[in-house]
Amino acid sequence: MEIIVQTKTKHYPIYISPEGLEKLTNLIQQNEYTKLLVITDETVGPLHLDTLLSALPKEADYSVYTVPSGEKAKQMAVYESCLTFALQEGLDRKSCVIAFGGGAVGDLAGFVAATYMRGISFLQVPTTILAHDSAVGGKTAINHPLGKNMIGAFHQPDAVMYYTGFIKTLPEHEIRSGFAEAVKHALIADPKLLNMMMSSIDSLGDLTDEQLVQILQRGMEIKANVVSIDEKESGLRAILNLGHTLGHVIEASLGYGKTTHGEAVMVGLVYALHLSRAVLNLSFPVGKFTNWAIQLGYTMEIPKELTFAEAYAGMQRDKKTVAKQPRFVLLEAPGKPVVKEVDKTILEEVFQQLKQQNK
Template structure:
């Protein structure tokens, strides 16, 4: 079992990572949140089939009433309608400021449940229980949100969890596409922070179907530690936290244009990372073997080109609405070298030129 302490200006909390980590949940609640009068688990329809009973069984030891609310899977959970339904459920079951929400699922459920917790009665506590590799990024750091047709994660808040319980056993049920989505965020963390970690990934991860428990533990612990260091320095994305969006400017635009849920988050940002690496080589003189990188991720099953049916003008418009952009230009996270990111505004003409080369 690995334990990482997240320390931000507003809160300090533990992240517990390992097999059978869910067994730590009841003791955590009894020790730290014994005042809680009701526990609400928000999960999606797929995760409920796989893991809901395991979590409910663990919570029996707390002696607290446990409720559940099941939402659609994936990005379809992050809508105004589903958010409103969750708030209605909380009110109808008479949750109050002494209630606790548990987010059980992937990044989408974590974002939704966290935003429900942030806004119900102006904020109640919640605990993240990730069930996907992708959620190793989103479960830590307190960014919670829902989507809008004009932009991903544009309606949200900063609301730190009370704890993150990461049970590696839950990853055994992940389909290949979800592993691929989550591993893209692992790659991202290595590129923005640690060249040795990047080399370890390239050497050790050659087939996403064959990742061992030890490899999962290594990559998740390292990825969360990288994110923790950035979040501790910049909790509310006023500076260096924007570096965590490497690959996301174009990636979010691709994801939104393809329709949320139709193209996974990780597969979208992998395209965005290839694009940002190309721009980094052109604009910052990045010394990086891009063809070697493309060969590696292609063998892992990633698409590295912009889908043919997407229009440049629409993608450009979405990139300019990205939260990093403060002027009438698209702001990108680029790399001076691996582990040394920088923010830079890039002219429309250069963005169109690079998109043309990636079709």
């Protein structure tokens, strides 16, 4: 299965396969990289590095650098140590970084590639469902103590190679995290896929290869289409933010690592759906959707200690905010997103209703 991402700066393929990484071998051979630097994390390396290494061409000159798992990978000190390693290993401008892991490794390794010698090639080999989102679009970043993803660059990979076999070892809460982004993609652009998901997936523990390929493929196509039109996020790309205005606030309120990104986004999706009903008369069974999410193991809770005043202040810090007015991605219908300001009283009303439901 192949998708082509076409941006102003570059076009490149995404491959998804339940069989293996055979395309990776060919691509590395064709591109004649002088050296490969595989960046992986402490969890993914022991589980899957052998599979990745066995897909590298026999003659490939490669080194492997292992970083801490999760957000710890995106620290400035880790970034610097990757650069030191790359210099010590003699990577040059024709070398290539392979990001082998989830979104955190992808963001870090992508930023290393974006900045090493003013930018070298990189390949994304994602190992999480969430990475169907993060591996496409060319945003790379590390964190600053004062804010997540505050230091970064747009840098498109040469290719994305998804082998669904890697996902089999993903813990269920990480599957839930990535699946929420897939639901988001379906909500903004593919009502049929959403129906398929809601009618045929009642447990995330036993997604079939066929379902996984379909969900990842459509999710990446949708993201790729949006990114092709608006690579640097000056307009349309904001629709990918559905569910994230409140989602980010919940993630920050609980503390990063206490919940997964996607689990917080799922609450944000339900909030955005209720707002869409209130503001745009969206016709959509939000109750049924919420029950489905609960059945899949999402907690769907706004943290008890999070007051509306704090949530509103957090929403004002969102990047979509203009003149202190938070803006939301809403749906006129599934597949028809719009970006809109919402009256503060409606925001509070819906927020309090959702909080009540958790009691």
